[in-house]
Every structure is written in structure tokens, then in C-alpha cells.
Amino acid sequence: MVSNIMSYEIELVENSEQIDAFHDLPFQIYEDYPNWAPPFRFEIENIFDPEHNVFFDNGECERFLVKQGNRVRARFAVMNNPARDRVLEPRMGGIGFLEMENDRRLVRKIIDFAEAWHYDRGYRAMRGPINFGENDTYWGLLVENYDEPPIYGMFYHPPYYKQLLEQTGAVKLDDHWSYKREFAKPIPERMKKITDRIESRSNVSLRSIDMNNIYRDAEYIREIYNEAWSEQEIDEREEEFTELTRDTVREMVDKLKPVMIPDSVLIAFVDDEPASFIVCVPDLNEISRETGGRLRWWHYPKLLWFKRRARHLRSLVYGTKPKFRKMGLEALTFTRGIQYTREAAPSLEYLEGAWVSEKNWLMQRSLEALGCRHHKTHRTYKWEF
Known part of the structure; x- marks a missing residue:
């Protein structure tokens, strides 16, 4: 599947060369971000493998590269799970695993493509960044604290991702907090x-x-x-x-x-x-x-x-x-x-408790009573179309 949009070409990831490019792009994006850590490649691949991910039993997920000439400039995945999505109001599909160069026109094309993909499947809204699985790993956009490395299972993102996504009409859906506590x-x-x-x-x-x-x-x-x-x-x-x-x-x-x-x-x-x-x-x-x-x-x-x-x-x-x-x-x-x-x-040196909902005040109070402090926020956005 290939779709041309102005000077960009969006390719469906189907072969080993494209898979390599999907994993190689973040190393270019984060070259100037020393706090970034790559997730294990095999864990990400398991998410996109129907043999390992039960969400394919009732859902659909495709991933793409965005190229300009021979250069890969972005990547992303789109996904749905109708049984789970319909409990949301409005019903929302998803976009995730988004990595991109700092280009406003580039992210606009990605979002347009993702919205069209969902529209063709009967959706009128989507949320992201999300994972094609449970929300305790690889979910949400880092919007607070770029000065510390990501803990296992959590993404790190450059500050410009927030600016670019919000320029596409993304509005906050919810926030999840990470708490930190020094062992000493x-x-x-x-x-x-x-x-x-x-x-x-x-x-x-x-x-x-x-x-x-x-x-x-x-x-x-x-x-x-x-x-x-x-x-x-x-x-x-x-x-x-x-x-x-x-x-x-x-x-x-x-x-x-x-x-x-x-x-x-x-x-x-x-x-x-x-x-x-x-x-x-x-x-x-x-x-x-x-x-x-x-x-x-x-x-x-x-x-x-x-x-x-x-x-x-x-x-x-x-x-x-x-x-x-x-x-x-x-x-x-x-x-x-x-x-x-x-x-x-x-x-x-320290414990990080990730993925505490901003709505879960009981867990927040419990962690704070233990001497933990809120130090990172990952945000999920929604788009309606």
C-alpha cells in the first residue's frame, strides 16, 4: 500500500527492510537527546505480531513509514479494537508509535492519513499515542520532565512533539503520572x-x-x-x-x-x-x-x-x-x-511508579504518603473528525 501526499510517501511496513527502517528512525530523531533509551526491538515486534498479540483476534493494526525521496522522516501505527473502542464516548480508534522530525507539515499529513484510515472503518474519532495492547506500557506522550531518562516500558519524546500534535487539533483526553522515590x-x-x-x-x-x-x-x-x-x-x-x-x-x-x-x-x-x-x-x-x-x-x-x-x-x-x-x-x-x-x-537509587491516572486520587495520596513525588506526565490526546 503506497499513498502519495505532496512530497511525502506513506508506505505500509511489510518487509524486513521496512521493519529495520521503522526501528532505525528513532536513533536519528534522538541523536541530540541523551536521556532517550531505545525500547527492546523484540518487544515492539511482538506488539505487531498476530502470533504474540491477542489484540489481533478482535482488532486491526498497521504501521507505516513516511518518506521523502529515499529518506525516512517519520513512522506511526494505526489501530482499532471495535469491542473495546465502543465503550469510549465517542468511539475512538488509535494512533501510536509515532516518531517524527520537527516538521509541522509532516505531522499534519500523518494525522490526515490516520483520520482517513479510521474514517474508512466507520470511526469519527481517534486517540493517541497509544499501544495496540494494555495501557501500562508504550502509551501516552511525554509532556513533563524531559531531563530524566524513561523507565522501562515508557516512551521518551522530544518537547516539540507536544507542540506539533496540538497544532493538528489534538485535545487532551487524559493524563497519567509517574511517581519517583529515592531508596535512601x-x-x-x-x-x-x-x-x-x-x-x-x-x-x-x-x-x-x-x-x-x-x-x-x-x-x-x-x-x-x-x-x-x-x-x-x-x-x-x-x-x-x-x-x-x-x-x-x-x-x-x-x-x-x-x-x-x-x-x-x-x-x-x-x-x-x-x-x-x-x-x-x-x-x-x-x-x-x-x-x-x-x-x-x-x-x-x-x-x-x-x-x-x-x-x-x-x-x-x-x-x-x-x-x-x-x-x-x-x-x-x-x-x-x-x-x-x-x-x-x-x-x-530510585523507584519509579508509572501510569497513575490523574483521576486516581486514592493511589496518588497513597504514594505521596510513602514519600513518592509526581515527576513525569504522559498525555493521551483525542482527535474528532
Whole structure:
């Protein structure tokens, strides 16, 4: 598929040469942005592979290069998932994985193309930047704090992206915040007392993930996650929820097991029933910087030693079953996670908790009570046409 628009040519990514160009472009864009870190190429490719991404079962996703002559000047992807999109008002498809040179006319052509793509499929609105999957990774545009590197699973963007997109008529849909906490900072005494009191209850227990029974514990986490995120405080997130499958969780475990710090993956039980959990992982962007986003067999020794030298930790996912909410289990898992991880991995400098909705005031207050501070914002925009 080729579409000519003035001096630009938009190509559907179909072959290995185009895939290489899709991944090579950001290295040109971010040459003057030292904080940028490339995501792992294999993770991005899995998103566009129907064999790895269950969203292709009910949706559509295509990615494109924008060329001027032989030069690639931008890239992007467009996507829809009708069952999920119709819970939005108005119904919205998506645009994502957008990287572009600083050219107002260029981004206008991209947005025009994306709007036409969606219009042909019966849509009259779209949102972005988004991922063709869940919104805990590779979602949103960085609009605050360009002075620190991105944590694993989060994109970094130049400041001019915000200006260019807003000139196309994009309006804010929602913001998600990242919180930061230095490990050297002591836990507030109030939080220590609260968590000590919670853990002293006879029917409450807490432990790290058992690496010898990791798939069993992963099933406990999957059970909690599916109950927790199918019944949320924020209705629109509940409606967009997709249940984690056993295969998906097993793939995640296999990927993260080499770098996992057991004391940063905690499960709380109430009357021996899995009730709450938190999963934190070392910042794999520290590895991707060293390998240029590749992960080949000779890089695996880096992974095996990485957790002993990692400097940053990301809280990747957490959850509490609805019937156990308001027991303070979130405070327990977060507080003990900080305490245990600091002892287990003294090289760590800070924890970043990404993807807290601006509407989720309860989580915001909880993180702030732990001494975390809001330090980054990723924004999702919408276009109506």
C-alpha cells in the first residue's frame, strides 16, 4: 500500500527492510537527546505480531513509514479494537508509535492519513499515542520532565512533539503520572506503624515470590489481577480491561525471571487466600541503552548480572481483590517492597511508579504518603473528525 501526499510517501511496513527502517528512525530523531533509551526491538515486534498479540483476534493494526525521496522522516501505527473502542464516548480508534522530525507539515499529513484510515472503518474519532495492547506500557506522550531518562516500558519524546500534535487539533483526553522515590529516603514513621499493624493481624501474611514455584505464584498474581482490574474505581478503565491469560502470564514470567529481584515481587494473603500483590522490575532500559535495543544471545550474561548493578526499579503492576480493599494491603505491599528491595539490591537509587491516572486520587495520596513525588506526565490526546 503506497499513498502519495505532496512530497511525502506513506508506505505500509511489510518487509524486513521496512521493519529495520521503522526501528532505525528513532536513533536519528534522538541523536541530540541523551536521556532517550531505545525500547527492546523484540518487544515492539511482538506488539505487531498476530502470533504474540491477542489484540489481533478482535482488532486491526498497521504501521507505516513516511518518506521523502529515499529518506525516512517519520513512522506511526494505526489501530482499532471495535469491542473495546465502543465503550469510549465517542468511539475512538488509535494512533501510536509515532516518531517524527520537527516538521509541522509532516505531522499534519500523518494525522490526515490516520483520520482517513479510521474514517474508512466507520470511526469519527481517534486517540493517541497509544499501544495496540494494555495501557501500562508504550502509551501516552511525554509532556513533563524531559531531563530524566524513561523507565522501562515508557516512551521518551522530544518537547516539540507536544507542540506539533496540538497544532493538528489534538485535545487532551487524559493524563497519567509517574511517581519517583529515592531508596535512601526513609519510610515515614506513620507508614511503618500502619504496615506493622496490618501485618500483625493473625489472618494476614506477606511473602516474596517463590522462585522455585514461580508459575504457581504467577497464577496467584493473575487471579488477583483479573479480579482487581475488572472492578475498578475508574469506570472507563474497567470497561477497557482485558483479562490476563495463563499463556500471557507465563510469557511475562519467562521474560522477567532472569532479572527479577524476588523481594520486589510480593504477595499478600488473607486467610491463606491470595489478596494483593505488587510486581517491580529493574529498569531494563539500562540494558537496552547498552545493546542498542537488541537482545542477542551474547547479551544474556548482561541480564544475569544486571539485577546486581541496576540503578532504577519500576513498579510494573499491582492490584488488590475488591473484597480486600480498604484493609491497607496496598500500603503493606508497597512499604515492604521498598524496605525488602533496598536490602536485597543496594545498588538501586530510585523507584519509579508509572501510569497513575490523574483521576486516581486514592493511589496518588497513597504514594505521596510513602514519600513518592509526581515527576513525569504522559498525555493521551483525542482527535474528532
